[in-house]
Structure formats: structure tokens, C-alpha cells
Amino acid sequence: TIYELISKSKFTTKFAKLVDDHPSVVDLLNSTSANYTLFVPVDKAFEDIPDDHKKPSKEFIENALLYHIAKGEYPARKILHSYTLPTAYDEELLGGEPQRLRSSVGLGGVKLNFYSKVIAADIAAKNGIIHAVNHILVPPPYVGRIITLFPDRFSTLLLAYEKTEFVKFIHGVNLKGSTVFVPTNEAFNWLGPKANAFLFNTDKGRKYLKAILKYNIVPNATLYTDAFYDERDTKQQTEPAEELKSEHYDLPTLLGDAHISVDIARIFGFASIKVNGYSRVVVPNGVAKNGVIQVVNRVPLPPHKGHRHHHSDNVGGIEVKDLMSRLADYV
Incomplete structure (x- = not known):
């Protein structure tokens, strides 16, 4: 044995x-x-x-x-x-x-x-x-702790948590697992200087920033590339991951009734994950004590009302007006 x-x-x-x-x-x-x-x-x-x-x-x-x-x-x-x-x-x-x-x-x-x-x-x-x-495997720490270990990648997100007192908020949320879409510093850069100045440097903007942070967390559902732990009251029926060429998930977030969509495409044993049709998961499956971290190259934002996806990948960033209209119902 x-x-x-x-x-x-x-x-x-x-x-x-x-x-x-x-x-x-x-x-x-x-x-x-x-x-x-x-x-x-x-x-x-x-x-x-x-x-x-x-x-x-x-x-x-x-x-x-x-x-x-x-x-x-x-x-x-x-x-x-x-x-x-x-x-x-x-x-x-x-x-x-x-x-x-x-x-x-x-x-x-x-x-x-x-x-x-x-x-x-x-x-x-x-x-x-x-x-x-060659190394002992230690059960992973909490999501938040892992993010703080990589300030060179996630310092903008950590600043966003600080500016919105997000840690205090999240400690009050009772979760059974979670999927956390974690934007890199470059992902925030992609929003552009105007949007970032609004989000980080104005009282009004911080409310929108907090809404974005809530939108990037799926509560009670932990989605890995090849497994899905669904602890929600209304479970989404999905086939076993291996069998399928691709899967689509429509997941609730901590932001009211705003949903985030995740597509996992598989080809020749490799998988790629896209969020809301435009944000790519660049480091998948960061296992954590209370969920999983999916590192993304664009900040996931709710689509405009009536649009399922927002396919914009433009370099010029997002207009403050556009940002506000996407989040208007939740702020």
C-alpha cells in the first residue's frame, strides 16, 4: 500500500x-x-x-x-x-x-x-x-491574504480595497466558497487615467469603485477550470467538466442582481477562460481557503442594460459617463 x-x-x-x-x-x-x-x-x-x-x-x-x-x-x-x-x-x-x-x-x-x-x-x-x-504542501490561506503577498501585481486592487473599506464589508458577508476575479495593475490601467482618477480620487467615484469590487466576487460558488462547487440555493445544472468542449456559466455577484458570465473553452486538453466576453483569465485557479482566485487582464464591468456582453477591448480606456451608466442601478 x-x-x-x-x-x-x-x-x-x-x-x-x-x-x-x-x-x-x-x-x-x-x-x-x-x-x-x-x-x-x-x-x-x-x-x-x-x-x-x-x-x-x-x-x-x-x-x-x-x-x-x-x-x-x-x-x-x-x-x-x-x-x-x-x-x-x-x-x-x-x-x-x-x-x-x-x-x-x-x-x-x-x-x-x-x-x-x-x-x-x-x-x-x-x-x-x-x-x-520537493516542498511541503500547506493548505492555502484566505483569498485576501494571497492577494497581499503580490503587491507588484495587485497594488492597485489593494489600494481600491483600502479606499472603499472593502475588507470591513467583506468580513460581514457569510460565504461558503467564492470565485474572486482579481484584476492586475495592468487591468486597472486599461480603464484609462480619467476613469481611474474618478474612481480613486473622488468621493462619488469611490462608491462606483466599491460597486466594481462587489461585482468581481461570486458568492457561494467556486469555479475552477475543471470543477464547480455550487453552494447556492439555486444550483446551476452543468455536465461534468471533462466531457464538454466548452461551458457557459451565468453567475450572481455581490452586486445586487448583476450577473457575471464565464465561458470556458477547451481544445486538445487546454482550457481558456473569458469573463463577460472580453476579460481573459491570465492566471487561473489560485486555490484559497475560502474560494478560488482567477486573475484577469481587464476589470470585469457589468454590461449595459439590455446588452449581454461588452466586447470593447479598446486601448483608450472607458469614459466616466459610460462607467457611471453601467453601474447606475447599483450605486
Whole structure:
């Protein structure tokens, strides 16, 4: 079994020792009633932890161990065509759904959650597969915390949160998962200097800025490229993601009755995501404790009343009058 293999290996002694302290995890990795994929950190991965580090709680360690276990069999060839993988760690803030690992393939090979690299693949076990990784996988933090870690990409958005006291607002919203469309600094630049001066430097504009921030969050529905956790009262019926060439989602936002539309197109195992027909997701599936981050290259705005989409990709930005008319009903 997976458990027996990691217990005998001289490369995974530290992870195996932690597993031994958690009988339920031992049972899972020994169980033959279902197949699993373990991403096991090699002993060298534990060298990053400082000696004087305060020991985390038993519950935290157990959750972290479960986060290394994907539900189902994921040989390397299947990971190449996966965007996210469901783990054995069920996240309460996603409505009790499995927290996911983000997988990506680049010149350096397969990486999980941007930082942990697969260094040995496809070790077969009776109840699944083992891949060795070079960094410990930690369950992800909150959406807001992740955004603050990248000020070089998201400083304009962070300023928008500050100017509108958005953090105070969002803390009062009860969410079971969320999809957060996160505009880069360049996405705000695209609005143009007039619109930005209005939004950031006038009292009136800040109300519109707050409306945009609300519009960029889908509550209680967590949409990954290859999975959809729908915790809303009125669920949207969709087929399993793998089967389809493309999907269309029409999702409610935190901005009144304004909906945001998402199209996922698939071709030869690759997928691209567009929001409202013009904003491209440039970094998909940033997994977070309370949802998923989809980084976009244009600020998503509600379409004009009576128009489903706004296809404008013009460089000159948006007129303040146009911006105000799109958001008039919500401010």
C-alpha cells in the first residue's frame, strides 16, 4: 500500500513519522477500498522548517497531511491534463467540499500550487500512486491574504480595497466558497487615467469603485477550470467538466442582481477562460481557503442594460459617463 511504501523508504522518513501520529491518515493510506494519489515530500523538504518553529496543532498537521492526498488515481500523464485535483482535506469554508491542489506544467516539469515540484513520478502502490515532491504542501490561506503577498501585481486592487473599506464589508458577508476575479495593475490601467482618477480620487467615484469590487466576487460558488462547487440555493445544472468542449456559466455577484458570465473553452486538453466576453483569465485557479482566485487582464464591468456582453477591448480606456451608466442601478 501507499502507507507501507512510504514507511519503508529512506527518502520519506519524516513524512511517514508524522503520518504515524495520525491513525486516521494511516488507515486512509492503507485502505484498498478506494485509490488515492499521494504527493509525498522528501525528507529534504522539511529542512525549510526553522528549528525554533512553534509546533502547529495536531489538527493543523492532520489537515496538512490530508492535503497531500488526492482522491483518485492521478498518474503523471493525467496530471498533465488536469488543472486542479481534489484532496482528502474537506474545507469547511468551501461548504465542506474537498480543498484542491493546483497543478501546472512548465519547462521545469509539474508544479503544485506554484511552488512544490514533482521530482519523482508514478511510483505504483496497491491502492494508488505516489509522486515525490520537493516542498511541503500547506493548505492555502484566505483569498485576501494571497492577494497581499503580490503587491507588484495587485497594488492597485489593494489600494481600491483600502479606499472603499472593502475588507470591513467583506468580513460581514457569510460565504461558503467564492470565485474572486482579481484584476492586475495592468487591468486597472486599461480603464484609462480619467476613469481611474474618478474612481480613486473622488468621493462619488469611490462608491462606483466599491460597486466594481462587489461585482468581481461570486458568492457561494467556486469555479475552477475543471470543477464547480455550487453552494447556492439555486444550483446551476452543468455536465461534468471533462466531457464538454466548452461551458457557459451565468453567475450572481455581490452586486445586487448583476450577473457575471464565464465561458470556458477547451481544445486538445487546454482550457481558456473569458469573463463577460472580453476579460481573459491570465492566471487561473489560485486555490484559497475560502474560494478560488482567477486573475484577469481587464476589470470585469457589468454590461449595459439590455446588452449581454461588452466586447470593447479598446486601448483608450472607458469614459466616466459610460462607467457611471453601467453601474447606475447599483450605486
